[in-house]
Amino acid sequence: xxxxxxxxxxxxxxxxxxxxxxxxxxxxxxxxxxxxxxxxxxxxxxxxxxxxxxxxxxxxxxxxxxxxxxxxxxxxxxxxxxxxxxxxxxxxxxxxxxxxxxxxxxxxxxxxxxxxxxxxxxxxxxxxxxxxxxxxxxxxxxxxxxxxxxxxxxxxxxxxxxxxxxxxxxxxxxxxxxxxxxxxxxxxxxxxxxxxxxxxxxxxxxxxxxxxxxxxxxxxxxxxxxxxxxxxxxxxxxxxxxxxxxxxxxxxxxxxxxxxxxxxx
Numbered sequence: 682x683x684x685x686x687x688x689x690x691x692x693x694x695x696x697x698x699x700x701x702x703x704x705x706x707x708x709x710x711x712x713x714x715x716x717x718x719x720x721x722x723x724x725x726x727x728x729x730x731x732x733x734x735x736x737x738x739x740x741x742x743x744x745x746x747x748x749x750x751x752x753x754x755x756x757x758x759x760x761x762x763x764x765x766x767x768x769x770x771x772x773x774x775x776x777x778x779x780x781x782x783x784x785x786x787x788x789x790x791x792x793x794x795x796x797x798x799x800x801x802x803x804x805x806x807x808x809x810x811x812x813x814x815x816x817x818x819x820x821x822x823x824x825x826x827x828x829x830x831x832x833x834x835x836x837x838x839x840x841x842x843x844x845x846x847x848x849x850x851x852x853x854x855x856x857x858x859x860x861x862x863x864x865x866x867x868x869x870x871x872x873x874x875x876x877x878x879x880x881x882x883x884x885x886x887x888x889x890x891x892x893x894x895x896x897x898x899x900x901x902x903x904x905x906x907x908x909x910x911x912x913x914x915x916x917x918x919x920x921x922x923x924x925x926x927x928x929x930x931x932x933x934x935x936x937x938x939x940x941x942x943x944x945x946x
Contacts, residue, residue, distance in 0.1 A: 686806075687761075687784070692754050693804050696788075699751025700735065700802045703742070704790050707734035724801075728791035732779040735790040736767060758784060769864045771820065773811035776828040780812065787812055816868050818847060818880035825850070825860060833860070834887035835880070836913055838895030839942065841906055843913030844920045845869055845935050847877040849887050857891050859939065866936075870926040878917040898942065906938035 688696065711723065711730055718726030742752055743765075759765065763784035772778040776795055781788040787810035789803040803810075815821055822833050831850040836843040836859060846861040847869070869877045886892070899907055911919075925931045 687758060688754065688786070696751040696754055697802050697804050699749045699755075700788065700790050700804070702749070703735050703738050704731065704801050706738055707731060707790075710734060724791065724794045725797060726794060728777075728779045728794040731791040731794065732767065732781065736765075736781060739765065755783060758786075768812070768814070769862065770812055770814045771824050774813070774824065777815075777824060778812065782807060815864065817876055818865070818869075819883070821860070821865060822848065822880065822884070833884060834891075835884035837886055837909075838892055839899055839907060839909065840911060840913040840916050841908040842935060842939055842942075843881060844874040844877050844917045844925075845932070846939065847881045847913065848884070849891070851887060851891055855890065857887070857895070858943075861939065866932065870932065873921045873926045874917040875921075878914055881913050881917070902938075902942060904938045904941050906935055907942055 708724070708731075711727065711734055715723055715727050715730055717723070724731060739752075739755075742749070743756060746756070755765070761784075765781060765783045767779070768782045769777070769779050778789065779791065781790070785807050787803075787805045787807045789805075789810075790801065792803040793799045793801050815824070825831065825848075826833050829850065831852050834849045834851060836847050836849045838849055838857075839859070842859065845866050846859045848860040849857055850860045851857045887895075896909070899909055920926065
């Protein structure tokens with residue numbers, strides 16, 4: 682039996698019912714913390730927070746073997762050799778989505794974070810989901826500019842972070858931020874920063890007003906990893922030669938530097 686037909690529709694409905702109940706539990710904790718995202722009410726834009734909260738509740742339920750039929754179905758499926766994993770990528774090439782995967786099944790517990798009128802939960806065979814991993818910055822830019830309604834530029838505003846975070850987003854109101862997550866950092870490191878270097882060579886420089894704002898922010902920073910001593914492309918080359926793509930401690934220090942920069946911004 683193919684894993685994509687492992688569950689019949691009645692079983693899928695039981696799994697959806699369990700996930701929907703778990704999502705309600707997650708929302709009770711999340712709504713007070715995340716009432717708005719860029720002026721939009723919860724759950725819009727909160728697929729990461731929702732996915733992570735539901736995932737944690739699921740792990741707790743699995744460990745305690747809670748008596749939910751949908752959960753039992755998932756546990757039995759995992760016993761055939763599959764695991765429950767967090768995933769991130771593009772959905773139908775239209776927007777970013779944080780979801781989960783178990784075997785050949787796609788579990789979306791934040792299906793309403795773009796359109797709140799859609800059902801909270803969706804469970805489909807992965808091949809029918811429209812989900813695809815994002816493994817390069819070109820795809821990230823293509824989806825991100827349309828989905829977030831921003832213009833993306835090369836990160837020349839804090840060049841020392843560019844090998845890990847090569848993209849600067851600028852909103853219509855002039856606000857700007859570095860676009861990054863664990864997945865983009867991972868594929869940049871795996872490519873020895875070549876994917877970051879490639880997109881840096883393709884993206885335009887940010888507007889002067891944005892550069893000036895960031896220059897003032899960078900000059901305030903006392904973190905040794907916040908620098909603009911050379912071009913972002915040169916930092917990619919330097920980090921590659923020093924094999925810093927293999928250095929987990931350096932990766933963590935860069936993320937910490939980014940977080941301090943965010944606080945200043």
